Amino acid sequence: MENITNQDRITLKNLKVADFASEETLCFTATVIFDGKPVATASNDGHGGSTRLLALEGQRDRFTEAEAFAASLPPDVTEYDDPNDRSRRFTIDITLDYLVDGLANAIHADRKLRTSFNRDVGNKVLFIKDGKLLFIKGIKLKAIADRKTYFASLRTRQAQPIVILAELPPEQAFDLWKQHVLGDKPD
Known part of the structure; x- marks a missing residue:
């Protein structure tokens, strides 16, 4: 195919x-x-x-x-x-x-x-930590007024570096999300 x-x-x-x-x-x-x-x-x-x-x-x-x-x-x-x-x-x-x-x-x-993806990225604070796609339960991305401050605070609470999908360009966030959701199954 x-x-x-x-x-x-x-x-x-x-x-x-x-x-x-x-x-x-x-x-x-x-x-x-x-x-x-x-x-x-x-x-x-x-x-x-x-x-x-x-x-x-x-x-x-x-x-x-x-x-x-x-x-x-x-x-x-x-x-x-x-x-x-x-x-x-x-x-x-x-x-x-x-x-x-x-x-x-x-x-x-x-x-x-x-x-x-649009449903996930619009409703959840999605991030990659230690090679895994994670989100914070009970926190809606749309409800965060000051995202910059919230994301900085989230980073300081983590032991390892994280990548927050909401901070990435949409296509890059989609590709990263897809990679973690589908794994090695591109179809």
């Missing part, structure tokens, strides 16, 4: 997910963007079937180019054994619908993760 999120020629726009309708697969609709321009609509009903792609009017040639680009990507080597040869991993050739599925799942997972 790494080759899906590392390429930047095919992206999605206007992704709408219906979690309540997602059963076997992610239920979604989106616009497929190829080299910065819309080429197709994508949809999946969430019942385990494949994603339907419909080329936009006048974009059939570019849609075909997008399909060819997707097919040129290295195959997805899964963590599962190949049913025909247990000594190898199951490998999936990339198609445009497979790529779109992967992108939709990655974007949706990132959105959910960011929502969780």
Whole structure:
């Protein structure tokens, strides 16, 4: 799946997910963007079937180019054994619908993760101490009037140095939070 999120020629726009309708697969609709321009609509009903792609009017040639680009990507080597040869991993050739599925799942997972982060960082005094993500129970970040003084006081009460997430730029705080919440599981 790494080759899906590392390429930047095919992206999605206007992704709408219906979690309540997602059963076997992610239920979604989106616009497929190829080299910065819309080429197709994508949809999946969430019942385990494949994603339907419909080329936009006048974009059939570019849609075909997008399909060819997707097919040129290295195959997805899964963590599962190949049913025909247990000594190898199951490998999936990339198609445009497979790529779109992967992108939709990655974007949706990132959105959910960011929502969780925003809830945590907005409500808790989160900090890293001794390689662990911690927070102070019963203290809401929003209720602290003088954060600078409070954070200085918090630092003096600690035996080891700490990193307070609320003092970091948002992306750096998110990356640090994610590293501690997910551990070595980036997906």
